[in-house]
Amino acid sequence: MSYVSPFTGDVVQPTDVSYRSFSMSVDTTLSWPINGNTTGNYAARIMEVTPTVSGLKLYMPPANQTSVGTDSLIYNKGAYAVNVVDASGNTIVSVPAASISTPNINVQYIYVTSSATVAGTWGVIAFGTGSSTASPSALAGLGLVAISTTLNQSHPVSTIATSYAFSASDRAQVTQWTSGAGVATLPLASSVGNNWFVLFKNNGTGTFTISTTSPDLIDGAATKQFAPSNSAFIISTGTSYITVGYGQSNTFAYNILVKNVTGGAYTLSQADAANTIQEYVGSLVSNVTVTYPPVVNLYVISNQTTPNGYSLTVTTGITGGATATVPAGAQVTLICDGTNFLNANTVQAGATQISVIDGSANVPSINFSSETSTGIYRPGTAQWGLSILGTNKMTVSATGITVAGSGAFTGAVSGTTGTFTGAVSGTTGTFTSGVAGGTF
Secondary structure (H helix, E strand, O other), X not given: OOOEOOOXXXXXXXXXXXXXXXXXXXXXXXXXXXXXXXXXXXXXXXXXXXXXXXXXXXXXXXXXXXXXXXXXXXXXXXXXXXXXXXXXOOEEEEEOOOOOOOOOXXXXXXXXXXXXXXXXXXXXXXXXXXXXXXXXXXXXXXXXXXXXOEXXXXXXXXXXXXXXXXXXXXOOOEEEEOOOOEEEEOOOHXXXXXXXXXXXXXXOOOXXXXXXXXXXXXXXXXXXXXXXXXXXXXXXXXXXXXXEOOOOOOOOOOOEEEEEOXXXXXXXOHHHHOOOEEEEEOEOOOOEEEEOOOOXXXXXXXXXXXXXXXXXXXXXXXXXOOOEEOOOXXXXXXXXXXXOEEEOOOOOOOOOOOOXXXXXXXXXXXXXXXXXXXXXXXXXOOEEEEEEOOEEEEEEEOOEEEEOOOEEEEEEEEEEXXXXXXXXXXEXXXXXXXXXXXXX
């Protein structure tokens, strides 16, 4: 049965509204847009439907109010299937939600084949089944590029020469540094999610430091240093960052850790202990013990703290393992065998010259590991001093020897001039000029 327009003589097809898009939260009944009526829930030639809950029904208008051939293309854009039924509630077709494993099944084409009853008879064509070709250029996101009909990995290179803040849009990009020393900050790992990554290369002439945003860490530390020529993948875990492929430069093979300590116990992370050069700073209020990971490594440790009479000791924390106390103002080279800290050199081979810092009476430049306040230091120009427990006991200069306190000699004493600020006793003493101070 067909309906013919009395005005044109053509077959009436009420679904002249070409397109409609709507959401569904309840079962929805459609009507034909007769006489140009386009208000309410009317049926259209193309309908994009978004169900917001499961189990919904979409009722088509009565079939006996239209002619055969009346059609609709139904595109399910929601996360739930929608059941398309006739005016009597009989299923015409169930339009599922789309998925990666079953693409293109969420579009169905229906049309009236008989309009003799309210329910009518409907034909169904599964629209878009089989193979289909998406536009690669429309699908290409960060880290992808369309080449012909395929998607391919892409890591565009950008250059920075000033301080930089990485963002979500840097995903899969290559960033290279081209200036001297520099810094950059990573976004919160939680904001970019698990799997965000960036490739970084230091092509500059100075150390580049990448910092995290608290409380995030990168390889267990708040910062990561890249010497010239260093590079790495920097990857977000969703809560922190790790690097993959971080390599040491052949030209600049060492990194330095500068750690502030004041007193008590400290434990180095593996990231901290990976720095060959370790420098400790701060004003001590008590003895400091630093525990290193029990791994084999070589360390150059510099104690630049203000000791205030306290010590700095390094250890692996293993019971029975040898520890090392680093004198204030001094540098030591130590080998860790995984248990003990050992001196890198115990024998000096070959001729050499050794220069040491001036030191002070409290911290002599040449002292003893078990008593760092006893030793030799340089009090001033053309002088060297002997300190015992942090107190000067004797000064040798170009004009003679000055001894503080008492002096006792078991043998003969001779010389041109001698000055003693305390008592001097001995068996024999001969001075060709004069002796001042004390008793001799």
